Amino acid sequence: MTSVATPGLDNAPTTHARLLAWVREMAELTQPDQVVWVDGTDEEWERLTQRLVDAGTFTRLAKKPNSFWCASDPSDVARVEDRTFICSVDEADAGPTNNWMAPDEMKAVMTELYRGSMRGRTMYVIPFCMGPVEAENPMFGVELTDSEYVVVSMRVMARIGSRILEAMGTDRPFVPAMHSLGAPLADGQEDVPWPCSQTKYIVHFPEERAIWSYGSGYGGNALLGKKCYSLRIASAMARDEGWLAEHMLILKLTSPQQKTYYVAGAFPSACGKTNLAMLEPTIPGWKVETIGDDIAWMRFGEDGRLYAINPEYGLFGVAPGTGWDTNPNAMRTIDNGNSVFTNVALTDDGDVWWEGMTEEPPAHLTSWKKQDWTPDSDEPSSHPNSRFCTPITQCPILAPEYTDPKGVPISAILFGGRRKTTIPLVTEARDWNHGVFMGATLSSETTAAATGAVGVVRRDPFAMLPFIGYNAGDYFGHWVETGKMHDSTKLPRIFYVNWFRRDEDGGFLWPGFGENSRVLKWVVERLEGTAAAEETAVGHVPTADSLDVSGLGMTEDQVRKALAVDKDEWRQEIPQITEWFEKFGDKLPSTMWDELEILKSRLA
Ligand SMILES: Nc1nc2c(ncn2[C@@H]2O[C@H](COP(=O)(O)OP(=O)(O)OP(=O)(O)O)[C@@H](O)[C@H]2O)c(=O)[nH]1
Ligand SMILES: O=C([O-])CC(=O)C(=O)O
Numbered sequence: 001m002t003s004v005a006t007p008g009l010d011n012a013p014t015t016h017a018r019l020l021a022w023v024r025e026m027a028e029l030t031q032p033d034q035v036v037w038v039d040g041t042d043e044e045w046e047r048l049t050q051r052l053v054d055a056g057t058f059t060r061l062a063k064k065p066n067s068f069w070c071a072s073d074p075s076d077v078a079r080v081e082d083r084t085f086i087c088s089v090d091e092a093d094a095g096p097t098n099n100w101m102a103p104d105e106m107k108a109v110m111t112e113l114y115r116g117s118m119r120g121r122t123m124y125v126i127p128f129c130m131g132p133v134e135a136e137n138p139m140f141g142v143e144l145t146d147s148e149y150v151v152v153s154m155r156v157m158a159r160i161g162s163r164i165l166e167a168m169g170t171d172r173p174f175v176p177a178m179h180s181l182g183a184p185l186a187d188g189q190e191d192v193p194w195p196c197s198q199t200k201y202i203v204h205f206p207e208e209r210a211i212w213s214y215g216s217g218y219g220g221n222a223l224l225g226k227k228c229y230s231l232r233i234a235s236a237m238a239r240d241e242g243w244l245a246e247h248m249l250i251l252k253l254t255s256p257q258q259k260t261y262y263v264a265g266a267f268p269s270a271c272g273k274t275n276l277a278m279l280e281p282t283i284p285g286w287k288v289e290t291i292g293d294d295i296a297w298m299r300f301g302e303d304g305r306l307y308a309i310n311p312e313y314g315l316f317g318v319a320p321g322t323g324w325d326t327n328p329n330a331m332r333t334i335d336n337g338n339s340v341f342t343n344v345a346l347t348d349d350g351d352v353w354w355e356g357m358t359e360e361p362p363a364h365l366t367s368w369k370k371q372d373w374t375p376d377s378d379e380p381s382s383h384p385n386s387r388f389c390t391p392i393t394q395c396p397i398l399a400p401e402y403t404d405p406k407g408v409p410i411s412a413i414l415f416g417g418r419r420k421t422t423i424p425l426v427t428e429a430r431d432w433n434h435g436v437f438m439g440a441t442l443s444s445e446t447t448a449a450a451t452g453a454v455g456v457v458r459r460d461p462f463a464m465l466p467f468i469g470y471n472a473g474d475y476f477g478h479w480v481e482t483g484k485m486h487d488s489t490k491l492p493r494i495f496y497v498n499w500f501r502r503d504e505d506g507g508f509l510w511p512g513f514g515e516n517s518r519v520l521k522w523v524v525e526r527l528e529g530t531a532a533a534e535e536t537a538v539g540h541v542p543t544a545d546s547l548d549v550s551g552l553g554m555t556e557d558q559v560r561k562a563l564a565v566d567k568d569e570w571r572q573e574i575p576q577i578t579e580w581f582e583k584f585g586d587k588l589p590s591t592m593w594d595e596l597e598i599l600k601s602r603l604a
């Protein structure tokens, strides 16, 4: 018992001993004014969103029901990869792609940061479950946070509240996910609309399956069920337990013959997952339905097929570029309301706007920096990593099986990046190991989804570079082993796509968005054995007439350029891939070197 009782600490709505002990320990450390157990009700949402409005954090939108505009501190706008740590016991288990510090050392540093860090604030206890709570082994977590913005966003992004706490019973395992803004308030000190700290730590203890986050209120740094749990911690669980936790969209595709296929796709942050997951096909007779837009957890079923679930409950999508022309289903989803928009622009009549929503910008806006904005302004109205946070259940093309704990059987996996050159529109891997090689060498230009330079080509293996919770060499090995352990005729086929290749004038060679359905059609026809392909040095590429470009208005030359395998360009990749692989020393599966030799000899 604390000498001065903290309201909410002694009358908890659970008898889960480990949870109670942890909440008490963290409350004593961070010293909030009170502890509130989040129940997930509409009344609670009303109370918290109103509180955020009163604090100047949220502006209620007149034009969208139950929706809010929010601008973050300009320094807290994206994931901070240089402040993200994998604190495995052994440094080698973090590998060359992660930041590392010894767990004890990190805990000592962060304990001092957390000491008193919630003073003047409320500690919210958010019980949550990633994936359906009806699953055989529900994947529980509990986030402690002093941010109302986090509570409200978590309610959109995950299954949370009393029903989850109840399902946790008295002793079910859960991932403790500790979060503090690092902005305590002294007596009488006035709050700011977006409290955060200049000191940031996003930390994972993979053996303990625990998360400690400090200093940021934004997205993947603070909504700990998402990247921290469902990718970094879950990837470590998946390695130990023989499954896959991946940065992938999941979509359901129905052909004109009414046959259904489930496709997963791994593209780096801000490289097209949400858009592909919600695609409106431009070719007649084809239908796409959404299952997930960011994360896939995949396990093998008794029938030997790979089944995927979407552990999330909402969409945290990139706003700029989202419009009625490019992603009408996202527009319909947010029009249903119940959404939070962060770092977009506010219109004078109480709606949101961002670059790419409409061709003509409004004459006047309030920018994400809360400044007057007109089309003559020098800076964009919205931050390039501005986001909509909206319930997935509002998506008009949501596939009903998205809640099925069993998941959906995946027929094809797409890897993709953002590359101006070199990478063809679509390439099919020769086999699983070649597909793993494609994933392991995936490259992409950096985007605004993380702080740092934008547009720099880097290796982003499996689109998981910032999300692999252990040694990436071991992760490649896990993929190779996964192929070995299962019936190769039932494994998903692997493809490598690039929507972002440019012509000499810098324009996109491929129109993208809804037209990507033509690539999905070719993928399905490859699965069915009906589409032709040319065997090139880098894999199977569509022949000029096997890709359906009817009515697209592209010249033959443009199609040829989008599909081209330029051996000179590819030869330039070899030293980069070699250098990349050398990082992993003997952790790199030898099959990856074998694949590189095959590529070299085919390019010779
Ligand atoms: N040219 C082109 N741009 C695209 C295409 N698909 C998506 N984009 C743009 O790329 C940006 C990111 O797309 P998203 O679908 O939000 O990317 P994401 O992979 O979901 O990103 P995260 O949510 O950060 O993981 C947006 O500005 C889109 O408009 C495409 O096919 N062609
Ligand atoms: O995590 C975030 O902040 C947003 C996101 O989806 C990503 O960066 O991939």
Ligand SMILES: [Mn+2]
Pocket (backbone or CB within 6 Å): 270, 273, 274, 293, 294, 316, 317, 318
């Ligand atoms: Mn997305």
